[in-house]
Structure formats: structure tokens, C-alpha cells
Amino acid sequence: MSEPKLPTVNKNVSKDGRLDIQNPHLTDMDEDVLYHIALSNKTHDLKDMFGDVKFVCFGGSPNRMRAFAEYLVPELKIKIPAGQTLCNIAHGSDRYVLYKVGPVISVSHGMGIPSLSIIFHEIVKLVHHAGCRDVVFFRLGTSGGLGLEPGSVVITDEAVDGLLRPYMDLVILGKVVQHSSQLDPGLQQELLSLANLQKDNYQTLVGKTMCTLDFYEGQARLDGAFCDYTQKDKMAFLNQAYNHGIRNIEMESLCFAAYCHRAGIRGAVICVTLLDRLKGDQITTPHSVMEQWQTRPQKLVVAYIKQKLGIQ
Amino acid sequence: MSEPKLPTVNKNVSKDGRLDIQNPHLTDMDEDVLYHIALSNKTHDLKDMFGDVKFVCFGGSPNRMRAFAEYLVPELKIKIPAGQTLCNIAHGSDRYVLYKVGPVISVSHGMGIPSLSIIFHEIVKLVHHAGCRDVVFFRLGTSGGLGLEPGSVVITDEAVDGLLRPYMDLVILGKVVQHSSQLDPGLQQELLSLANLQKDNYQTLVGKTMCTLDFYEGQARLDGAFCDYTQKDKMAFLNQAYNHGIRNIEMESLCFAAYCHRAGIRGAVICVTLLDRLKGDQITTPHSVMEQWQTRPQKLVVAYIKQKLGIQ
Numbered sequence: 007m008s009e010p011k012l013p014t015v016n017k018n019v020s021k022d023g024r025l026d027i028q029n030p031h032l033t034d035m036d037e038d039v040l041y042h043i044a045l046s047n048k049t050h051d052l053k054d055m056f057g058d059v060k061f062v063c064f065g066g067s068p069n070r071m072r073a074f075a076e077y078l079v080p081e082l083k084i085k086i087p088a089g090q091t092l093c094n095i096a097h098g099s100d101r102y103v104l105y106k107v108g109p110v111i112s113v114s115h116g117m118g119i120p121s122l123s124i125i126f127h128e129i130v131k132l133v134h135h136a137g138c139r140d141v142v143f144f145r146l147g148t149s150g151g152l153g154l155e156p157g158s159v160v161i162t163d164e165a166v167d168g169l170l171r172p173y174m175d176l177v178i179l180g181k182v183v184q185h186s187s188q189l190d191p192g193l194q195q196e197l198l199s200l201a202n203l204q205k206d207n208y209q210t211l212v213g214k215t216m217c218t219l220d221f222y223e224g225q226a227r228l229d230g231a232f233c234d235y236t237q238k239d240k241m242a243f244l245n246q247a248y249n250h251g252i253r254n255i256e257m258e259s260l261c262f263a264a265y266c267h268r269a270g271i272r273g274a275v276i277c278v279t280l281l282d283r284l285k286g287d288q289i290t291t292p293h294s295v296m297e298q299w300q301t302r303p304q305k306l307v308v309a310y311i312k313q314k315l316g317i318q
Numbered sequence: 319m320s321e322p323k324l325p326t327v328n329k330n331v332s333k334d335g336r337l338d339i340q341n342p343h344l345t346d347m348d349e350d351v352l353y354h355i356a357l358s359n360k361t362h363d364l365k366d367m368f369g370d371v372k373f374v375c376f377g378g379s380p381n382r383m384r385a386f387a388e389y390l391v392p393e394l395k396i397k398i399p400a401g402q403t404l405c406n407i408a409h410g411s412d413r414y415v416l417y418k419v420g421p422v423i424s425v426s427h428g429m430g431i432p433s434l435s436i437i438f439h440e441i442v443k444l445v446h447h448a449g450c451r452d453v454v455f456f457r458l459g460t461s462g463g464l465g466l467e468p469g470s471v472v473i474t475d476e477a478v479d480g481l482l483r484p485y486m487d488l489v490i491l492g493k494v495v496q497h498s499s500q501l502d503p504g505l506q507q508e509l510l511s512l513a514n515l516q517k518d519n520y521q522t523l524v525g526k527t528m529c530t531l532d533f534y535e536g537q538a539r540l541d542g543a544f545c546d547y548t549q550k551d552k553m554a555f556l557n558q559a560y561n562h563g564i565r566n567i568e569m570e571s572l573c574f575a576a577y578c579h580r581a582g583i584r585g586a587v588i589c590v591t592l593l594d595r596l597k598g599d600q601i602t603t604p605h606s607v608m609e610q611w612q613t614r615p616q617k618l619v620v621a622y623i624k625q626k627l628g629i630q
Contacts, residue, residue, distance in 0.1 A: 037600070117354075123430075169489060170492065219489060229341075231339065
């Protein structure tokens with residue numbers, strides 16, 4: 007397998023491609039327990055286990071991230087010896103699942119920013135302890151679309167919060183700190199070019215993504231347990247978002263983008279849309295169709311990975 | 319099984335104990351798909367399945383909530399016929415697990431406010447569609463303690479956010495709305511009295527709970543992937559929180575409390591503390607000890623349920 011050549015873009019990445027971790031306290035610690043994935047740099051040889059990782063793929067659902075790992079095996083021409091199988095490396099915890107297939111980690115992040123935040127911290131520390139170089143992060147997700155045919159794929163160019171602001175508020179030591187949620191434009195264009203090559207029967211586009219702290223009221227749905235607004239209020243807000251350039255709505259991109267930016271990691275968010283929120287709230291598409299749609303971001307990321315690894 | 323007698327305390331509960339749902343749009347909908355637990359009021363007879371529910375117990379970890387359901391079976395003297403077993407009612411989705419044991423639902427909520435928010439909306443709608451009466455909600459969780467022996471149990475009297483404010487900010491249609499996170503004092507005292515009767519070898523107390531959007535920086539940890547502050551800054555903040563009356567820190571209580579208050583549901587948050595954050599950041603207690611500690615909130619809630627059901 008040839009060494010992938012990935013340009014580094016951020017001052018936070020050191021010259022040899024290793025992550026410069028943004029926490030001086032870590033070097034003073036005897037042991038670092040990655041609690042939510044049940045690993046530690048003392049009880050596990052993280053360099054040996056993960057040193058060759060080049061791509062980390064995050065997604066909300068544990069089943070989907072296992073399926074993605076299984077999909078990677080033939081695509082990356084990985085040979086698993088007879089009598090062996092993929093396993094969930096984080097099996098000591100039931101908070102997330104974590105698979106490794108060649109140079110790719112497939113990890114679940116649960117739902118919402120706080121759940122993503124925890125696993126992002128622990129994966130960055132894992133990548134750091136393992137001494138990985140030039141790692142690229144992807145979030146492969148599902149979302150509600152705005153003005154798009156359901157099943158369309160959105161590559162996020164900017165993540166905004168529920169107030170349409172392109173940064174993330176973090177509350178640290180009783181103060182609000184803001185971090186830019188800018189993502190890597192070069193990576194977006196690389197992905198879009200690959201999508202255009204694939205001649206799919208669905209649309210893949212670059213657009214803004216709104217990231218909310220709630221699925222119901224936060225996304226202007228009328229079908230939650232609480233709702234104090236009208237259909238007209240809802241449509242006014244969704245149209246405002248559309249006019250702002252927002253093409254889909256989900257619950258993790260803001261944190262993913264802000265943390266990638268802080269860590270100096272090239273990252274991309276690729277989400278399929280399960281419905282058009284300008285037309286409704288409820289997700290009623292048959293399960294089997296949605297299952298198929300959910301492989302679309304995976305297919306694009308696999309094409310990218312194969313290109314970088316020189317696999318035909 | 320005798321009918322539990324639960325006082326109703328909130329104007330939002332109708333006279334017959336049924337929930338007055340706070341969303342006028344729901345009544346106009348042909349079908350309500352509870353997407354993240356793969357149920358619907360059209361494809362499932364929710365009244366038949368859940369009409370007798372009196373207690374809903376939420377907790378972060380799916381395994382822990384399955385274990386809680388299993389623990390309930392003998393405690394509530396439920397007879398499961400030969401050839402049958404408990405099953406995850408939400409098995410059509412991998413986002414949450416949901417068990418039912420007699421009048422008790424045991425459901426996982428994942429990590430963080432957004433993840434809890436989704437399942438809370440869907441459970442309130444389920445309780446509404448099922449016509450349940452006088453339902454009480456509990457969150458049974460884990461947390462970091464402040465100035466407490468690890469393994470202590472905290473019953474939350476007030477949930478505050480990372481800025482120590484006793485309300486929850488919700489972003490709805492591009493505006494910030496605030497909801498009180500007041501919990502039911504009577505229920506806290508009932509639980510505390512029951513704990514005092516149990517003569518446990520650990521402390522159970524009532525105190526404030528700080529609820530954060532992040533496990534690392536949000537909780538003043540020094541061991542995340544990012545950290546811009548010193549040990550001294552951290553201790554100053556944690557001591558400030560302690561002096562404010564905060565006895566534990568977790569990631570869901572604020573939303574749980576605010577939504578219970580909005581919905582007119584009696585609710586309580588009971589969390590065990592896994593470490594004393596005034597002494598450290600990393601969770602290094604052996605897994606088997608933590609497993610045992612995590613049953614402590616369960617034991618208290620089971621005592622409450624048995625008292626209400628008149629089970630010795």
C-alpha cells in the first residue's frame with residue numbers, strides 16, 4: 007500500500023505531519039485513559055495498534071459505522087485471515103463503537119454536539135499517542151435537506167449554529183469562548199470533483215449546514231412534544247435559512263468543524279438528506295430506501311480514500 | 319398490582335392525570351412517527367403497549383438501562399412466562415434502547431443534552447399517545463462529584479448550566495428562549511427519606527448539579543485534546559462551583575429538568591459520583607467497582623417505585 011500524500015494546511019500540524027496537541031498538561035500525565043472508548047496509553051500499545059491510521063470516519067449510528075467498516079474491507083482490498091473478523095475495539099464501553107480497517111478508523115459519535123465532542127477529544131488524543139501522520143477526518147451523516155430532493159448529498163462548506171453564526175460557542179471555566187467552524191475548502195473541492203466523476207443518479211453539492219442542539223424545536227419542526235410557533239413561523243425561518251445558503255440541517259457539524267480547525271486537522275462533513283424540510287417534518291421514507299441513501303456519503307469517502315491510497 | 323397514588327403538581331397536567339401535550343399541531347397529524355425509537359401511533363397500538371406506564375427511567379448507557387430492566391423483574395415481582403424474555407422495544411433503531419417491565423419504562427438517552435432532548439420529546443409523545451396517567455420521570459446517571467467521596471449519590475435540587483445559571487437556553491427559530499430547570503422538591507425529599515431508611519454505607523444527599531455541553535473543557539478537565547488553562551484556573555472554577563452549592567457535574571440534568579418542568583411532569587435526577595473532581599480528572603476506578611456504584615441510583619428508584627406500588 008503506497009503512502010498517501012496529503013497536503014497539510016494548518017499551522018497546528020508539525021512539519022512531519024504529526025499533530026501538535028493543544029494541551030501542555032498531557033505530557034505530564036503518567037497514563038491517559040480514553041475512558042469512553044475503554045483504551046489507555048498504558049494498557050494498550052496505541053502506536054502499534056493505530057500508528058498507520060490516515061483517515062478517521064465519524065458517524066452517528068453504531069450500526070452504520072460497523073457497516074461502513076465492513077464495506078471498507080473489499081474496497082481497500084484488505085485481506086482478513088480465515089478465522090478472524092472485524093471487532094469493535096471499544097467493546098469495553100457501550101458508549102461508542104470503533105473499528106479499524108487498514109489505515110481507516112470507523113467510529114460512532116452518537117447524537118448531538120456533546121456526544122461528538124467527547125469522542126473527538128478522545129480520538130485526537132488517540133491519534134496523538136499513536137503518532138499518526140497527516141490524518142484526515144470525515145463526518146458521514148444524515149440530515150434534513152432544504153430545497154433538495156431527498157437522497158441528495160451535501161458537502162459542508164461552512165457550519166453555522168441555530169442563530170446562523172459561523173462559529174461555535176464553548177463554555178469554559180464559566181466563560182463563553184468562540185471557535186471558528188471553517189472547514190477545508192480544498193478538501194471540499196476534491197470531494198466534489200470525485201462525486202462529479204461518479205455520474206450518480208443523485209445530486210452532490212457544496213453548501214452551508216445548520217447545526218442545532220435539538221431535533222424538534224431547534225430545527226423548527228411542528229411534530230415535537232413542545233411547539234409554541236405556527237406553520238407560518240416555521241416556514242419563515244426555514245426560508246431565511248435557505249436564503250442564507252443553508253442546504254441541510256443536522257446536529258454535529260459545528261463542533262466537528264470547530265474542533266478540526268482548532269486541532270489543525272483537515273476535515274470534511276458529508277451528509278445525505280433524508281427529507282426536504284421545506285416540505286415536511288416527519289421521516290417516513292421506507293427504512294430500506296434510507297439504508298441505501300446512507301451509503302452515499304460512504305461511497306464518496308471511499309472513493310477519496312482509494313484515490314489517496316492509489317487503489318483502483 | 320395496586321394503582322400508585324402520585325400527587326400531581328403542575329398546571330400542565332390535566333385533571334385525570336393525563337399529560338396535556340404542549341403542541342397543538344400533534345392533533346392534526348394522521349400519523350406520528352417516533353423516528354428514533356422506531357415506533358408510530360399508526361403502526362403500533364401505543365395505548366395497549368404502554369397505557370399502564372407510571373414510571374419512566376432514563377439513563378445514558380444502553381447496557382445499564384437493560385441491566386436496570388432485568389433488575390426490575392424480580393424486584394417488582396413480574397412473572398415472565400417460560401419461553402419469553404425482555405426485549406428492546408426500540409430494536410428497529412440503534413439510537414436508543416427501550417425496555418418495559420410492568421409499569422416501568424427503562425430507556426437510554428445517550429450522552430449530552432441534544433441526545434437526551436430527542437428521546438425526551440419522543441417519550442413524552444409516547445406517554446401522551448398511550449394515555450398514561452400520573453407518570454413520574456427519573457434520570458439515573460453517573461457524574462463527577464465535587465468534595466464528595468466517590469460512590470456518593472446526589473439527588474439534584476437545581477440543575478445549572480456551565481455559567482451557573484438555573485435555566486436552559488433553547489435556540490428556537492433563530493431566537494434564544496429560556497426555560498426554568500426547577501425540579502420537584504417534594505419528590506427529592508421523598509427520595510432522600512427513602513435513602514435514609516436504607517442505611518447504606520455511602521452518602522446520599524440533595525445538591526445542585528452543573529450540566530455542561532462538554533466533558534473535557536466544559537467540566538474544567540486538564541486531560542482533553544484541548545486545554546488553554548492552568549491547574550490553578552481549573553481549581554478556582556471548581557471551588558467557585560462548590561461554593562455555589564454544586565455537588566456534581568454531568569451532561570443532561572439541565573434539559574431533563576427544564577423539559578419536565580415544561581411538560582408538567584414530576585421528575586428527579588439521581589446520579590452517582592465516579593470520582594471527586596476536586597482531586598482529579600481521570601476515571602481510574604476499577605470497572606467492577608464502578609458497575610456496583612452505578613446500581614446505587616437504581617436501588618433508590620426501585621425503592622420509590624415499590625413503595626408507590628405497595629410492593630414489600
